[in-house]
Amino acid sequence: MKPVKVGICGLGTVGSGTLKVLTRNADEIARRAGRRIEIGAIATRRINPAIDTNGIQITQDIFAVARDPEIDIVVELIGGYDTARELVLLAIENGKHVVTANKAMIAVHGNEIFAAAQAKGVMVAFEASVAGGIPIIKAIREGLAANQINWLAGIINGTGNFIMTEMRDKGRAFADVLQEAQALGYAEADPTFDVEGIDAAHKLTILASIAYGIPLQFDKSYTEGISKITPEDVKYAEELGYRIKHLGISRRTAKGIELRVHPTLIPKSALLANVNGVMNAILISGDAVGQTLYYGPGAGAEPTASAVVADLMDVVRTLTADPENRVPHLAFQPSALSDLPILNVEETVSGYYLRMQAVERPGVLAHVTRILGEKGINIEAIIQQETKEAQVPVIMLTQRVEERMMNEALREIEALPDILGEVVRIRVDHLAD
Numbered sequence: 001m002k003p004v005k006v007g008i009c010g011l012g013t014v015g016s017g018t019l020k021v022l023t024r025n026a027d028e029i030a031r032r033a034g035r036r037i038e039i040g041a042i043a044t045r046r047i048n049p050a051i052d053t054n055g056i057q058i059t060q061d062i063f064a065v066a067r068d069p070e071i072d073i074v075v076e077l078i079g080g081y082d083t084a085r086e087l088v089l090l091a092i093e094n095g096k097h098v099v100t101a102n103k104a105m106i107a108v109h110g111n112e113i114f115a116a117a118q119a120k121g122v123m124v125a126f127e128a129s130v131a132g133g134i135p136i137i138k139a140i141r142e143g144l145a146a147n148q149i150n151w152l153a154g155i156i157n158g159t160g161n162f163i164m165t166e167m168r169d170k171g172r173a174f175a176d177v178l179q180e181a182q183a184l185g186y187a188e189a190d191p192t193f194d195v196e197g198i199d200a201a202h203k204l205t206i207l208a209s210i211a212y213g214i215p216l217q218f219d220k221s222y223t224e225g226i227s228k229i230t231p232e233d234v235k236y237a238e239e240l241g242y243r244i245k246h247l248g249i250s251r252r253t254a255k256g257i258e259l260r261v262h263p264t265l266i267p268k269s270a271l272l273a274n275v276n277g278v279m280n281a282i283l284i285s286g287d288a289v290g291q292t293l294y295y296g297p298g299a300g301a302e303p304t305a306s307a308v309v310a311d312l313m314d315v316v317r318t319l320t321a322d323p324e325n326r327v328p329h330l331a332f333q334p335s336a337l338s339d340l341p342i343l344n345v346e347e348t349v350s351g352y353y354l355r356m357q358a359v360e361r362p363g364v365l366a367h368v369t370r371i372l373g374e375k376g377i378n379i380e381a382i383i384q385q386e387t388k389e390a391q392v393p394v395i396m397l398t399q400r401v402e403e404r405m406m407n408e409a410l411r412e413i414e415a416l417p418d419i420l421g422e423v424v425r426i427r428v429d430h431l432a433d
């Protein structure tokens with residue numbers, strides 16, 4: 001059968017990894033896909049002579065690849081929002097299938113892109129956009145298709161997890177670890193996307209859509225980063241039997257869908273608490289299967305290329321299939337997407353870790369516990385170390401409560417004259433059904 005021709009746009013970390021895997025495993029890939037996959041064009045803005053392209057001409061015009069009549073599938077690996085969107089829409093307009101690793105573009109422009117692809121009868125495959133080499137899109141969209149998904153929680157940013165792990169294990173400084181993650185090719189072009197949770201929110205948005213069959217709604221996700229986590233909080237969490245992880249959490253509730261990324265205390269014994277370094281993991285609870293866990297490298301050249309190439313093979317296998325009978329982009333038939341609302345973070349429910357600086361005086365704790373009690377907030381544990389100082393840190397763990405009630409309680413606690421400064425608040429999740 002005639003080989004399928006792909007055009008690679010973007011030759012950075014993932015692009016060069018894709019080139020390598022496609023070349024090295026060409027025979028094995030053809031045995032699996034049923035046809036050879038050949039690279040017909042490569043386009044990149046910055047030509048790097050150190051990358052061996054096997055004699056394939058490189059152009060600087062990515063849009064020429066999307067118009068090239070010889071190309072069947074365009075692989076978008078340039079990243080970013082707008083140019084990538086333009087490129088993908090042009091490829092679709094020209095009747096080409098698309099494979100992308102771009103979570104930002106899918107999370108923000110995915111609804112428009114999938115509608116265009118649907119109208120044209122082409123596929124847009126995006127496995128590499130979430131958790132690098134872990135086949136999580138395929139697992140949810142196909143492997144778990146029998147289930148009603150109840151919730152999912154994931155470590156879906158390798159850079160953030162690498163930073164949290166190094167800070168905890170080696171006491172390294174935040175900036176130093178971030179620099180290493182950048183040198184290793186894990187971090188985003190703008191590393192604030194990693195540490196402030198934006199990258200994780202892009203990925204969570206995609207996961208929630210295919211889990212519940214809802215349109216992509218990145219603008220409604222709640223995002224909180226790890227840059228304010230202090231070594232003290234890491235230490236107190238350990239004392240209480242927890243570990244702090246930067247999690248993306250999405251839960252189906254009676255009122256709607258929770259969609260939130262924030263540092264979270266989880267029990268030390270939880271499998272997710274033991275996912276270290278740049279590794280990613282996603283825990284999913286389905287009504288039929290129960291909990292399943294997916295673990296692996298979430299970033300880097302060849303792990304991400306592994307997902308890009310698998311998508312290429314999926315597209316190749318279905319080239320001759322009737323578009324109506326392909327796996328839908330967002331797992332559910334486009335006409336069957338639901339309008340379940342995304343909840344405001346104030347409507348979500350969590351346990352809380354609180355750390356406050358209190359004046360060492362009788363009755364201060366009584367005031368704090370009275371306020372919590374009045375809001376219906378149950379305290380699970382308190383740590384207050386013996387001190388000869390005039391001030392003392394007080395650490396509390398609470399049971400699950402609606403965030404609105406916690407916010408009201410914190411406003412009153414922070415107004416107490418004997419509580420100094422802001423109360424540190426980190427959500428707690430036991431990852432139980």
Ligand code: HSE
Pocket residue numbers: 129131132156157158159160186187188194199298299300
């Ligand atoms: N910057 C991302 C991460 C790369 O650190 O996980 C993969 O999306």
